[in-house]
Amino acid sequence: MIQAVFKMRTRPEKRKEMLQTAQALKNLAKKEQGCLEYQVYQDPEDEDTIVFVGEWKSHRYLRDHVNSEGFGVLVGANRILAGDSVIYLNTISRKEVFNDFAALGNA
Numbered sequence: 001m002i003q004a005v006f007k008m009r010t011r012p013e014k015r016k017e018m019l020q021t022a023q024a025l026k027n028l029a030k031k032e033q034g035c036l037e038y039q040v041y042q043d044p045e046d047e048d049t050i051v052f053v054g055e056w057k058s059h060r061y062l063r064d065h066v067n068s069e070g071f072g073v074l075v076g077a078n079r080i081l082a083g084d085s086v087i088y089l090n091t092i093s094r095k096e097v098f099n100d101f102a103a104l105g106n107a
Contacts, residue, residue: 034061
């Protein structure tokens with residue numbers, strides 16, 4: 001599994017517009033083949049920082065996403081509405097889910 005984290009700092013006067021764009025792009029990405037999860041977060045300590053977190057079955061599906069029209073819109077919006085941005089790619093070999101926080105301490 002590949003996790004892509006795209007962190008951007010939007011200009012304060014463009015924050016609302018970027019969040020609206022982010023929601024639309026999130027909905028598109030979740031429908032793409034190979035997308036396991038796609039979320040958008042706003043940093044509680046810096047409301048101008050928006051973080052996109054996508055999880056893909058493989059590099060191939062992530063590459064398809066990067067070549068998609070929706071990702072192109074995100075890149076364009078980043079140029080117009082944001083400033084600094086960075087992308088992190090994480091390869092994850094195993095994912096575990098814990099519903100019991102006490103059990104996590106014993107893992």
